[in-house]
Amino acid sequence: MPPVRVGLLGLGTVGGGVVNVLSRNAEDLARRAGRRIEVIHASARNLSAPRICSLDGLLLTTNPMEVVENPDVDVVVELMGGMSPASQLIRRALELGKPVITANKALIAHEGNELFELAQSQGTVVAFEAAVAGGIPxxxxxxxxxxxxxxxxxxxxxxxxxxxxxxxxxxxxxxxxxxxxxxxxxxxxxxxxxxxxxxxxxxxxxxxxxxxxxxxxxxxxxxxxxxxxxxxxxxxxxxxxxxxxxxxxxxxxxxxxxxxxxxxxxxxxxxxxxxxxxxxxxxxxxxxxxxxxxxxxxxGAGAEPTASAVVADLVDVVRTLTADPNHRVPHLAVVPDQVTDLPILPMEAVETGYYLRLTVEDQPGVLANIARILANHGINIEAMIQKEVSAETAHLPIVLLTHPLREATMNAAIDALEVLESVRSPVVRLRVESLSG
Amino acid sequence: MPPVRVGLLGLGTVGGGVVNVLSRNAEDLARRAGRRIEVIHASARNLSAPRICSLDGLLLTTNPMEVVENPDVDVVVELMGGMSPASQLIRRALELGKPVITANKALIAHEGNELFELAQSQGTVVAFEAAVAGGIPxxxxxxxxxxxxxxxxxxxxxxxxxxxxxxxxxxxxxxxxxxxxxxxxxxxxxxxxxxxxxxxxxxxxxxxxxxxxxxxxxxxxxxxxxxxxxxxxxxxxxxxxxxxxxxxxxxxxxxxxxxxxxxxxxxxxxxxxxxxxxxxxxxxxxxxxxxxxxxxxxxGAGAEPTASAVVADLVDVVRTLTADPNHRVPHLAVVPDQVTDLPILPMEAVETGYYLRLTVEDQPGVLANIARILANHGINIEAMIQKEVSAETAHLPIVLLTHPLREATMNAAIDALEVLESVRSPVVRLRVESLSG
Missing domain, CATH: 3.30.360.10 (Dihydrodipicolinate Reductase; domain 2)
Incomplete structure (x- = not known):
C-alpha cells in the first residue's frame, strides 16, 4: 500500500511533536496501520522560526490553505489552534473529502456540530482525541x-x-x-x-x-x-x-x-x-x-503527549475511519440521526455538598444566628471548623461542610447569611463531590 | 438495518450480565451501533439452574455447538471459560466466518496465535476486551x-x-x-x-x-x-x-x-x-x-463490568470489525505479517530492586557477615530495618532494600547468605519496582 500523506497546519510545539513521533516510530506505525504515514506538506506563520523537529523532505509554506488544497495530501492535521483561520481550513479540507485530525478543543466545542455534519455529508471524518486530556485516550x-x-x-x-x-x-x-x-x-x-x-x-x-x-x-x-x-x-x-x-x-x-x-x-x-x-x-x-x-x-498537555493522541487518530483514520460509513465510529458516539438534544439543567437545580467559609465578628450569638438561618433553609451541617479569633482583625473564620442540597437553596441561605451584621461579605462557597456513585 | 443476532455460549454470571446489559441498554446500543443487538440463541449446561437474567424470547439448548451452527446467529459470544469445548466451539464459529467475542483469557493466552490466524484466514475476527481487566477498556x-x-x-x-x-x-x-x-x-x-x-x-x-x-x-x-x-x-x-x-x-x-x-x-x-x-x-x-x-x-471482574467489555466488543464488531480487512484493527495491534517474535529474557537477566528479610541469630558479627556478602556481590543497601530480638525464638529479623540489580546476582548472594550458620533459611525475597520510568 502507498504511504498515507499528511498535510500539517502548524509547526509549533505540538506540530513539531507530531513530526518527531511520526519519524521516530515510523516502523512501528507502519506495522500497526498497514501503511507508512508521512508528513509531506506543512504550514507555519514564520518559516525561519526555530523548530523542535527536522524539516527534511517537507514542503513548507506560510499559506495553510495551500496544504489543504494540495491534491497529494490525503489527511489534514490542524494544530494551529484558535477559531480563525482554523475553522475555514478544516471546512475546506472536509469539502474536499479529506479526513481532518485536530487538537483544537475551542473549535470543536464551538463549531463541532456543524463540522461533524459537514464531514458526514462529505463521507469523511473529523478526529479529535487530542482535544481532550492530551495523551489520555x-x-x-x-x-x-x-x-x-x-x-x-x-x-x-x-x-x-x-x-x-x-x-x-x-x-x-x-x-x-x-x-x-x-x-x-x-x-x-x-x-x-x-x-x-x-x-x-x-x-x-x-x-x-x-x-x-x-x-x-x-x-x-x-x-x-x-x-x-x-x-x-x-x-x-x-x-x-x-x-x-x-x-x-x-x-x-x-x-x-x-x-x-x-x-x-x-x-x-x-x-x-x-x-x-x-x-x-x-x-x-x-x-x-x-x-x-x-x-x-x-x-494532559505537552508536545509529545498531545502528538501521541494525534498519531493515534492518524492510525485510526488509516485503520478504520476511512471505511464504509456504516462501519465507522460516529463523531458523537451515536449515529448522526440519533444524536438527542437533552436539556441542560440550570445551575440552580444542581445538587452538591457545600463548603462555606464565613468570617464573623467574635460576638455572643453569632454561631446561633448562622445555625438558625441554615436550619430555616433545611440545611444540615456535616462538619465544622471554628478557628481562633485573628489578633489583627478581631474576626473569626467559621468553616462548614453541608450535606448535598440544591444550589438555589444554598444561594438563598448565603443571601440571608450575608445580611447578618456580624458576618462579613462575601461568604466563601465551594462545592463538594464525593465521587462515590 | 436488521438487528445483529447474537449466539451466547454460557449463561452463568457473565452470560447473565451480558443478557441484562443488552436488554437494559438496548436503545442506547442501537443508537451507537446503528443496529439493534439481540441474543437469539443461548446454551447452558443445566437449563433449569437459577439465572440472574430473563430468558424471554431466547432459544435455549444444552448443546453449544447448536448455537454456533445456527445459521441465524451472526456473532458468537463465548463465556463458558476453560479450554475445552470452548476452543472447538470458537474454531467452528470462525470456520463459519462468524466473528467471536470471548472473555476467555486462558484460551487466548494459550491458543490465541492459532485462533487469530484462523480468524484472519476466514476474513473474520476474535474480540477479547473482556479477557483482561474486566470492564477497563x-x-x-x-x-x-x-x-x-x-x-x-x-x-x-x-x-x-x-x-x-x-x-x-x-x-x-x-x-x-x-x-x-x-x-x-x-x-x-x-x-x-x-x-x-x-x-x-x-x-x-x-x-x-x-x-x-x-x-x-x-x-x-x-x-x-x-x-x-x-x-x-x-x-x-x-x-x-x-x-x-x-x-x-x-x-x-x-x-x-x-x-x-x-x-x-x-x-x-x-x-x-x-x-x-x-x-x-x-x-x-x-x-x-x-x-x-x-x-x-x-x-476487573464481576457480571456487569465484564459484560461492559463484551458489549463494547459487540458494538465494535458491528461498527468496524466486520469492515474490509484493510480497515480493521489487527488482533495483536500490528498487521498479521508484521507480528515480530521477540526473545523473552530469562528471569536471571531481569533487573529489579529487592526486599530481603533475613531471620538471624542475635550474635555479634552477624550483620557484618551479611554486609560483607552483599558487598562481595556488588549489592548496595538502600534502607534497612533491624527489629528487636523475638523473646520466644531468640531470632532477629533484618529487613533490607537494595538498589536495582540483576536477579542472577541476587540469587547468588542469597545462596551465600543461606550458607551462613547464623542466618535461618530461607531468606525471604520480594521484588521492588519504582514505576517511575
Missing amino acids: IIKAIREGLAGNRIEWLAGIINGTGNFILTAMRDEGRTFADVLSEAQILGYAESDPTFDVEGIDAAHKLTILASIAFGMPLKFDAVYTEGISQLQTEDVRYARELGYQIKHLGVARRHATGVELRVHPTLIPERRLLANVDGVKNAVLVWGDAVGPTLYYGA | IIKAIREGLAGNRIEWLAGIINGTGNFILTAMRDEGRTFADVLSEAQILGYAESDPTFDVEGIDAAHKLTILASIAFGMPLKFDAVYTEGISQLQTEDVRYARELGYQIKHLGVARRHATGVELRVHPTLIPERRLLANVDGVKNAVLVWGDAVGPTLYYGA
Whole structure:
C-alpha cells in the first residue's frame, strides 16, 4: 500500500511533536496501520522560526490553505489552534473529502456540530482525541470502550495548568497569584492565562466529553464555569483539615430531567484516586451503569503527549475511519440521526455538598444566628471548623461542610447569611463531590 | 438495518450480565451501533439452574455447538471459560466466518496465535476486551489509543482476588490463609483458588497485554510466575514501614535484547496511584515513549463490568470489525505479517530492586557477615530495618532494600547468605519496582 500523506497546519510545539513521533516510530506505525504515514506538506506563520523537529523532505509554506488544497495530501492535521483561520481550513479540507485530525478543543466545542455534519455529508471524518486530556485516550475510552454502558456521570481534572497551580498552592502554602507567576515563567501558563485559570479551557473539554458520553450535541454555552483565580490559600488548608483536596473539576451528570454541565473548584475526599492526581497531570473518572467507575490518567498537555493522541487518530483514520460509513465510529458516539438534544439543567437545580467559609465578628450569638438561618433553609451541617479569633482583625473564620442540597437553596441561605451584621461579605462557597456513585 | 443476532455460549454470571446489559441498554446500543443487538440463541449446561437474567424470547439448548451452527446467529459470544469445548466451539464459529467475542483469557493466552490466524484466514475476527481487566477498556487503550507510541513497559494489578487478599492482609494484619477463606465465603475466590493466588490468571492476562503492547505472538509459557500464597503478614507490615505497598503485579518490559514477562508480589512506593488501587479493583500503568505514563483503573471482574467489555466488543464488531480487512484493527495491534517474535529474557537477566528479610541469630558479627556478602556481590543497601530480638525464638529479623540489580546476582548472594550458620533459611525475597520510568 502507498504511504498515507499528511498535510500539517502548524509547526509549533505540538506540530513539531507530531513530526518527531511520526519519524521516530515510523516502523512501528507502519506495522500497526498497514501503511507508512508521512508528513509531506506543512504550514507555519514564520518559516525561519526555530523548530523542535527536522524539516527534511517537507514542503513548507506560510499559506495553510495551500496544504489543504494540495491534491497529494490525503489527511489534514490542524494544530494551529484558535477559531480563525482554523475553522475555514478544516471546512475546506472536509469539502474536499479529506479526513481532518485536530487538537483544537475551542473549535470543536464551538463549531463541532456543524463540522461533524459537514464531514458526514462529505463521507469523511473529523478526529479529535487530542482535544481532550492530551495523551489520555479518553474519547476512545468513552465512545468505544464504554459503548456498552449508559454513562451516568463523569468528572475530570482536564486542565493541567490549573492543577499545577492548585498542587503548588497546597504543597507550598502559596497564593494563587504567586504560583501563577511561576507557572508563566516555567511555560506551564500562557501570558494571558484566562482560558486556563477561569475554566474556559476545561469547559471546552467538558463540552466534548459530555456530548460523547450522552450522545447529545455540543453545548458549550450551557456550561456553568467558575475559575480558580479567586481561590484563597486558607480554603485549600481548611479543606485538607477536613480530609479533602480542592481540584478544578469538570462535572457532567445525567438526570431524568436533563444534564448538568459545570466546571468549578471542588472539594474531593482525599482517599479518592482523583484527589491524588497532582501537578500538570489530567485524569477523568467515568461512571457507567454496567462497569461502575473507571478512571483514566496521564499527561494532559505537552508536545509529545498531545502528538501521541494525534498519531493515534492518524492510525485510526488509516485503520478504520476511512471505511464504509456504516462501519465507522460516529463523531458523537451515536449515529448522526440519533444524536438527542437533552436539556441542560440550570445551575440552580444542581445538587452538591457545600463548603462555606464565613468570617464573623467574635460576638455572643453569632454561631446561633448562622445555625438558625441554615436550619430555616433545611440545611444540615456535616462538619465544622471554628478557628481562633485573628489578633489583627478581631474576626473569626467559621468553616462548614453541608450535606448535598440544591444550589438555589444554598444561594438563598448565603443571601440571608450575608445580611447578618456580624458576618462579613462575601461568604466563601465551594462545592463538594464525593465521587462515590 | 436488521438487528445483529447474537449466539451466547454460557449463561452463568457473565452470560447473565451480558443478557441484562443488552436488554437494559438496548436503545442506547442501537443508537451507537446503528443496529439493534439481540441474543437469539443461548446454551447452558443445566437449563433449569437459577439465572440472574430473563430468558424471554431466547432459544435455549444444552448443546453449544447448536448455537454456533445456527445459521441465524451472526456473532458468537463465548463465556463458558476453560479450554475445552470452548476452543472447538470458537474454531467452528470462525470456520463459519462468524466473528467471536470471548472473555476467555486462558484460551487466548494459550491458543490465541492459532485462533487469530484462523480468524484472519476466514476474513473474520476474535474480540477479547473482556479477557483482561474486566470492564477497563485496556486492550482498546493499548492497541488503538496508544497506537502512536512505542510502548516501553506496562505494569498491572490484573487479578482482583489477589488484590482483595493483599488489601485485607495489609488493613487487618491477617494471614493469607485467613483472608483467602473469607474471600471464598464471599465468592471473591474460587473453591480451587490456584489460578488466582498462584498468579496463573495474571500470567494469562499479562501474556495478552504484552503481545498487543509489543506486537509479538502470545507466549504464555515464557512468563515467570510467582503467587502470593507464600506472602507473610510481617512482610506486608515491614514494606509499609519502608514506605511501600505490596501488590501482585504483572510486568512486561522491552529491552534492546528482548522482553521481560513476570508476575510476582512487588513492593511499590506508596505515593504511586497503582499502590492505592485496593480491594477487587484492577489497574494497568502503561509507559509509552511519546505519552509517558498513563493509567487505567476500574472493576476487573464481576457480571456487569465484564459484560461492559463484551458489549463494547459487540458494538465494535458491528461498527468496524466486520469492515474490509484493510480497515480493521489487527488482533495483536500490528498487521498479521508484521507480528515480530521477540526473545523473552530469562528471569536471571531481569533487573529489579529487592526486599530481603533475613531471620538471624542475635550474635555479634552477624550483620557484618551479611554486609560483607552483599558487598562481595556488588549489592548496595538502600534502607534497612533491624527489629528487636523475638523473646520466644531468640531470632532477629533484618529487613533490607537494595538498589536495582540483576536477579542472577541476587540469587547468588542469597545462596551465600543461606550458607551462613547464623542466618535461618530461607531468606525471604520480594521484588521492588519504582514505576517511575
